[in-house]
Amino acid sequence: MAVSKLLLLSAVAVMSAVGQWAEPIRIPALATASDECAPSWSVRDSNVYFVRVRGSDFTVWRCSGCYHRERLLDSDSVHLEQVTDSVIYATFNGQKWIGHRLTRGKRQRYAELVFSPETTRGSTVLTPLRELSDPDEFTMFPALSSDGRTLVFATTRGSDTHTMDLWATQWYGDHWGTPYPLEGFEQSSANEITPCFLGRDTLLFASDGFGGKGGFDLFMTVYRAGRWSPPVPLTLVNSPADDRDPCILPNGDLLFASNRAGTFDLYYAQRRQKGRSQ
Numbered sequence: 020m021a022v023s024k025l026l027l028l029s030a031v032a033v034m035s036a037v038g039q040w041a042e043p044i045r046i047p048a049l050a051t052a053s054d055e056c057a058p059s060w061s062v063r064d065s066n067v068y069f070v071r072v073r074g075s076d077f078t079v080w081r082c083s084g085c086y087h088r089e090r091l092l093d094s095d096s097v098h099l100e101q102v103t104d105s106v107i108y109a110t111f112n113g114q115k116w117i118g119h120r121l122t123r124g125k126r127q128r129y130a131e132l133v134f135s136p137e138t139t140r141g142s143t144v145l146t147p148l149r150e151l152s153d154p155d156e157f158t159m160f161p162a163l164s165s166d167g168r169t170l171v172f173a174t175t176r177g178s179d180t181h182t183m184d185l186w187a188t189q190w191y192g193d194h195w196g197t198p199y200p201l202e203g204f205e206q207s208s209a210n211e212i213t214p215c216f217l218g219r220d221t222l223l224f225a226s227d228g229f230g231g232k233g234g235f236d237l238f239m240t241v242y243r244a245g246r247w248s249p250p251v252p253l254t255l256v257n258s259p260a261d262d263r264d265p266c267i268l269p270n271g272d273l274l275f276a277s278n279r280a281g282t283f284d285l286y287y288a289q290r291r292q293k294g295r296s297q
Contacts, residue, residue, distance in 0.1 A: 040273050040288035043256055045280060048094040049082065054283035056276040058266040060086070062113040063138040067266070067274065069285060070107055079104060081140070086268050091287055102140055106133065108213070108264075109140060110163040116140060117148070117170065119159040130159040132172065150195055151188060159183075162214040162222070170195065171214045171222060183210040185224060203246030210235075215265040222247070223273075225263035233259035237275060256288050 049055055049069065057070040067085040071078050079102040090096040106118030116135050121128050131152035133145040152158045153176060160173040160183075168190045173183040177200065184206045188198045200206065207228025212235070214224040220242040225235040229250060236257040238250035256262065260279035267273060271290035276283045 038255055039271075039291050040253065040256055041291055043273075043275070043277075043286040043288040044092065046091050046285045046287055048091065048097040049099075050284045052282065054276075054278075055285045056264050056283045057108045058264060058274040058276065058285055059109045059111065060266055060268055060274075061111045061116070061139060062269075063111065064140075067268075068102065068109060068140060072283075077107060079106065079140075086270070088272065088287060088289055104140065104145070106140075106145065108160050110161045110215075111138075111140075112163045112165055112167045114138060114167055115163075117161045117163055118145070119161060119172075120145070122147075129154055130157045132158055132161055148195065151198060157183065160213045162216055164216050165219060171201070171216075172198075173210075173212045173214065174198070180208070182208065182228075183212050185211045185214055185222075201240075201247050203242075204240065204249045213264045215267060217267050217271075223253075223265040223267070224250075225261075225265070226250070227261075232257045234261035235263045237262050237265055 051071065054072040055069055056072065059068045061068060065086060067082040069080055071080060081100045081102050083098040085091050085097060105120045107120060109116055109118035117132060119130050119132050122131050132148040134148050135145055156174055156176045158172060158174045162171045169187060171185055171187045174186050175181050175183055178184060185201045186198045187201055189196045207226055209226065209228025211224055211226045214222055217223055222240050223237060225237055227235045229238060231252045237253040239253060240247045240250045258277060258279040260277055262275060262277045264276040265273060266275065273288040275286055277286050
């Protein structure tokens, strides 16, 4: 009975939380003819990182001071600098960062997770997390909790249809534990990707398998009593197009990627009730 009550409270908490962001605004200062995606917030250097993709090529960019709405929406205030590394998606917690990159295997290219002991992103030596990656599977889209103890990622492991599900692993001081699928809700028969922590016990992610407005939509789930609550869509943020790659700024505002205007661009949704996300 106690567990059922906690799960009910979790569902209520999620329902009240999904409406905390206002209608999103496209960020014209970062938009080009290329696809902009994969925003991430670095705690240590207070920068937003994102990726521009054109065809099979991509470049990584650092946006200095892009954590204020006024600066993000003002083209003259945005300062961009290209970063020279091979990581597409990255996640930071202030002490380290983890990303995913494409690497060539014996038969084909595959996505693997990599680790950097440095606190900021740049031309660093990247170490593959081989205990979490598999050359026969795709392992990508990492999300590191603020305390660095939990890592959630998307992977095709355990899927007969090669769709992506969310898995997690725990840090044990000197190694990552055995990965396991998120418990608490049945993941869809399609794809769950691009997770992002909101605080310590809430996860945002994108899925094209739970219904919604169309394509990939953003969802929220809350961790209570050892289980993740059934995901609820961010209705005010989602569109009939693809909405993915959520990124929470320190003031609780939301960045994400969407192709609702044609190509993928970055969008900004202001939090209605201000507060820090950690």
